[in-house]
Amino acid sequence: MSELSETQDALVRFESGNMAEQAPEEFRRVILFQACDEWFALPIEFAREVQPLDRVIRVPTAPAEIQGVLNIRGRVLTLFGLAACLGISSGTQPDTHIIVLDLGDPELRIGVAAQRIGGVRRVSVSALDPPPLRGDGTGCLEAVFETQGQVVGLLDPARVFARSLPEWGITLEPRGVQDLPRV
Numbered sequence: 001m002s003e004l005s006e007t008q009d010a011l012v013r014f015e016s017g018n019m020a021e022q023a024p025e026e027f028r029r030v031i032l033f034q035a036c037d038e039w040f041a042l043p044i045e046f047a048r049e050v051q052p053l054d055r056v057i058r059v060p061t062a063p064a065e066i067q068g069v070l071n072i073r074g075r076v077l078t079l080f081g082l083a084a085c086l087g088i089s090s091g092t093q094p095d096t097h098i099i100v101l102d103l104g105d106p107e108l109r110i111g112v113a114a115q116r117i118g119g120v121r122r123v124s125v126s127a128l129d130p131p132p133l134r135g136d137g138t139g140c141l142e143a144v145f146e147t148q149g150q151v152v153g154l155l156d157p158a159r160v161f162a163r164s165l166p167e168w169g170i171t172l173e174p175r176g177v178q179d180l181p182r183v
Helices: 003-021 082-086
Strands: 027-035 038-043 047-052 066-072 075-080 097-101 110-114 116-124 141-147 150-155
Touching: 027 097, 027 110, 027 150, 038 116, 066 097, 075 082, 075 097, 097 116, 116 141
Parallel strands: 038 150, 075 110
Antiparallel strands: 027 038, 027 116, 047 097, 066 075, 097 110, 141 150
């Protein structure tokens, strides 16, 4: 093999290696929010809108995860609290916002109570780590990541609302960081 041929072959291998390194980074868009004094994120495709939390009407004998119902633009919305859904303490700060969810049924009006809204962010898929496993092997997190010095749990709505989804006639596939494309 000639020296020129070897150099060209090495150049082709080098260039193809560089191209793989320069593949575009994949991102997930999430809405950041604080609930139960912890930071969480929800994939933006599940968020319909954010509203200030107004007057919540308690519902007698409702499951613990339902904080109550409220009226948003003439439609009744069921408000869920993450403390009961996730099995954690409710936190010290009051809830001030609602993230109205979009779970694929336009007639289903549910929301999640939040203490603060951190805005919409793009999170690099490579920055997502598998969540820590709970003692019983279950959990409601798809992944965890860090932003501005805070650890954030990326919620998986299929796991958060696992008990209620069948009642609503909705099927969401649980996801996890192992299902996310890696770059």
